[in-house]
Amino acid sequence: MNISRILVPTDFSDMSIQGLRAAQHLAKLWDAKVTPLHAYGPGQSQKHDEKGPIDQDLVNNLNEFAQKYIDKDHLAAGLICENKPVEAINDAASDFDIIVMSTHGRTGFTRLILGSVTEKIIRSSPIPVIAVENADPLSNGNSVLVTTDFSEHSYRVFPFVKDFVEKSGAEVDLVHIVSYEQYQQMTELQGTQSKYARRLKQVVDEHLADISDKVNVEVVLSNRSIHEEITRLSSNKPYSMVMMATLGWTGLDYLRLGSTASNVVRHVEMPVYTINPKTQ
Numbered sequence: 001m002n003i004s005r006i007l008v009p010t011d012f013s014d015m016s017i018q019g020l021r022a023a024q025h026l027a028k029l030w031d032a033k034v035t036p037l038h039a040y041g042p043g044q045s046q047k048h049d050e051k052g053p054i055d056q057d058l059v060n061n062l063n064e065f066a067q068k069y070i071d072k073d074h075l076a077a078g079l080i081c082e083n084k085p086v087e088a089i090n091d092a093a094s095d096f097d098i099i100v101m102s103t104h105g106r107t108g109f110t111r112l113i114l115g116s117v118t119e120k121i122i123r124s125s126p127i128p129v130i131a132v133e134n135a136d137p138l139s140n141g142n143s144v145l146v147t148t149d150f151s152e153h154s155y156r157v158f159p160f161v162k163d164f165v166e167k168s169g170a171e172v173d174l175v176h177i178v179s180y181e182q183y184q185q186m187t188e189l190q191g192t193q194s195k196y197a198r199r200l201k202q203v204v205d206e207h208l209a210d211i212s213d214k215v216n217v218e219v220v221l222s223n224r225s226i227h228e229e230i231t232r233l234s235s236n237k238p239y240s241m242v243m244m245a246t247l248g249w250t251g252l253d254y255l256r257l258g259s260t261a262s263n264v265v266r267h268v269e270m271p272v273y274t275i276n277p278k279t280q
Contacts, residue, residue: 001097001159001160001162001163002030002097002163003026003030003032003097003098003163004030004031004032004033004097005032005033005035005076005095005096005097006023006026006027006032006033006034006035006096006097006098006099006100007035007037007089007092007093007095007096007098007099007100008020008023008034008035008036008037008066008099008100008101009036009037009038009039009085009088009089009099009101009117009121010036010037010038010062010065010066010101010102011038011085012038012061012062012065013102015102016101016102017069017102018102018132018133018134018135019100019101019102019132019135020034020036020066020068020069020070021069021132021135022100022130022132022135022138022271023070023100024069024070024071024074025135025138025139026098026100026130026138027070027071027074028071028074029164029167029168030163030167031074032074032097033074033075033076034066034070034074034075034076035076035077035078035079035096036062036063036065036066036070036075036078036079037078037079037080037081037088037089037092038058038062038078038079038080038081039080039081039082039083039084039085039088039089040080040081040082058080059078059080062078062079062080063075063077063078066078079092085117086117086120086121086124089101089117089121089125090121090124090125090126093125093126093127094126094127096127097127097128098127098128098129098130099121099125099127099128099129099130100129100130100132101117101118101121101129101130101131101132102118102131102132102133103118103131103132103133103265103266118131118265119262119265122246122261122262122265122274122276123246123262123276124276124279125276125279126279126280127280128160128273128274128275129273129274129275130241130271130272130273130274131265131271131272131274132271133265133268133269133270133271134269134270134271135271137238137239137240137241137269137270137271138240138241138270138271140238140240141170141238141239141240141241141270142169142170142171142238142240143170143171143172143173143237143238143239143240144161144164144165144170144171144172144173144239144240144241144242144243145173145175145230145233145234145237145239145241145242145243146161146172146173146174146175146242146243146244147175147176147177147226147230147242147243147244148174148175148176148200148203149176150176150199150203151245151247152277153245153247153277154244154245155203155207155245156245156275156277156280157243157244157245157273157275158207158208160243160273160275161208161211161243162208162210162211164241165211165214166210166211168240170214170240171214171215171216172208172211172214172215172216173216173218173233173237173239174200174203174204174208174215174216174217174218175217175218175219175220175233176196176199176200176218176219176220177219177220177222177226177229177230178192178193178196178219178220178221178222179222179223179224179225179226179229180221180222180223192219192221193219193221196219197217197218197219200217200218200219201217204217220233226260227259227260227263227264227267228263230242230244230264230268231263231264231267231268234268234269234270235268235269239270240270240271241270241271241272241273242264242268242270242271242272242273243272243273243274244260244261244264244272244273244274245261245274245275245276245277246260246261246274246275246276246277246278247276247277247278261274
């Protein structure tokens, strides 16, 4: 997966800095350009509710803000959009390869209540999204957690996984989670773990052969929900990132399936890469 253009929405808040810091790390890996974007809703003031051309001071402020966190060799000119944030980000996304954004902005949402803009972007973005609460794991960690339910949707993360591993040297923990709540009787679980372990190895051979020496596979049986188990796994190891698709094998619409990704983003401390196959 080639990444040459990274879009980073920001509202100038301290929390949004994490998105810029994460983008800087990725820009170094891919030698990419980072474009900061600031959107303000129609009717919101630039200066005293002035109308007309975008205030050049706001453009300058955006560029100066981004320069504190993005090396000049990787920084592109910022974008100012008079539109609601979700619409502005999605409209701009077609010119970029990936969106990197903080999970929280100036509204001050707690971790248990995901910032509404980030959640909507995860569900609707036409390109992959990395949601960031803390950018430090990207540089401190040396492995990534990747989930699959063996659906074609879940395999859509693999191009990014392969490229990230090749550029960073990270190892991959490829995990399939079997929740007890999927089975009516415990006897149905007999042989499940070994069956899925064989299937995971087949997935590696078919989709991740180029980095197979970096991939560890594991089937996890859990009495937790899927997102709770992902959160538990991520807390037990210093991962750089969690990578997952927002749609899976069940075929339900994104309002149901997207909740797993959103819940993971709410609760884990490392960046989360998501791709919504429905919008790609």
